[in-house]
Amino acid sequence: MNIGGDDNMMPFLLAELATLENILPLYVYCLGSHEQKHLLRPEGYPAHQLFLCRNGRGIFRMANGLDMVMTPGTMLILPAGVSHEYFPVQGEDEWELGFVAFSGSAASPMLKQLGFQKPTPLTETQFNELWDKLESLWQLISLNGECGYWTASRRMYDMLLSVLEGQSDQEVKQNVNPAGQSNAALQKAVKLIHAHYNEHLHLSNLARAVGYSIQHFHRLFVGSYGISPQQYIQQIRMRRSIQLFQDNPAITIEKVAHQLGMETSYFIRIFKRTYGQTPKQFMKQYK
Template identity: 40%
Template sequence: MPRNLEDFPLYPYSVGRHIQYHHVRPSGFPVHQLFLIRSGKGIFRDLTDGTETVLAPGMAFVFPPDRGHEYYPLSHEPWHVAFTGIYGSQTGPMLHSLGLLPPSAYHPVRFEECWEAIGGIWQTVNGGNASRQEEQATQELSVSLYRLILMMRRGEPSAGTASRLENEHVRNEALQKAVRLINEHFTEPLLVANLAAAVGYSVQHFQRLFLHEYGVTPHKYLQNLRLERGLQLMTESPGIPVQDIALNLGMETNYFIRVFRKTYGCTPGVMRESLQRSQSQAANRQKQ
């Protein structure tokens, strides 16, 4: 924080980007808060009037200070949130004048720029030392916040933005189709090249988009799905041979064993014995 807060009409009180979990602030937060949602879905509850707002990917939300609230994820997908708390005498008036208060979720036209701006502010603060107290550093942070708030303003998408949003929609549809194909055909021999062709992308571009969206490569997603199904087969059919499990998963036996050991730290046979012991112990406890 700067030595004299009154010298700066805007200044970051807190900033970051992370996977958000349940958080409760009965007394509110001391400054205005600004949120951006990258992925997942969550709910923001105003504890003063009970208003609930669902925050989904691409949305922004601004909340005033000293007002009780809580927020938590709604989906199994990680709720990836960027945030900044903004201190300064001009924060409230500026947010009101741009229509960002009273609180209501919306889709900012320049979402990606806003997301990157928050990352830049965090890097400046996190990478600083005593020099961040100097006037030049604090001025730069104040200017960055001012620019961020201007980019956050509501507005009608331009023709270029509309085209970009349409392209993003096409991309998301393609990735969702790829995931459906994997989920429906994971027991069959599946090549990443065939998946890419099925959704209309080159292999390299498809893998890059998939990794950015889901955090794993298409191959790793398929592999994880097969291994989870393998564990399910062991639990449902304790006597099933390992080679039959591999066959059910569309995998060669030795490869299945190697991947399984690398993932779980033991062979499928050892895992099956462990599962059988756990089931027996649970059954004995129920009898007692």
């Protein structure tokens, strides 16, 4: 699925602001769009970032273990300094991401005021209009250089307000300050998953443990995390398998599968589906 009407990419553009960094309260740090590959940033990024997904499907993985799935028409606000990595989903279409990074003395207070001071996934009903704003911003800086940065600052402010405007009151409330019984139940469920990922966790047992029906629990979980509880469990198991292989290169595939509570052949199949190679191929780089 491709939302945009134009397949042209915007090559990475790094703003060279010189002394304007100390003058502009909000300025563009870099921007562009491309077919996104795997990228690891354990120290985070020095500027705040707004990502727009126009095509394909990918995952943003935070240091706390939370995965955020991006599909066409979705966005992500990622504050500066947040450890993360992101990568396309295996077997999906090319993952096209547009992005703009911004900074300045007003950037962090503005994110806080808008309620985006933590990684925030959003769905934008006027996605194409927002993508047009990104392209217009790129053209402005590309053609005018430092002379266009005052205008770029105003457009960046307008873009952030457009993101907020595109959210309904209910969506903003859920994304900015998730609270109440449903959120507490989901947090309890996630803790149970992390504590018992290597056991046979049935959806019915998780739902019962947090006081919901299977259907309602599944709907709440997918709505909050973008994936099903079963997929979340598999992700925890796969990340744990990587850790086991790295910590002990001599460990057998069978032992890893056993520690994860998985049958060996099934573990191999899921590992390859997740990482694009078999556990045996992965282990070679540590021997």
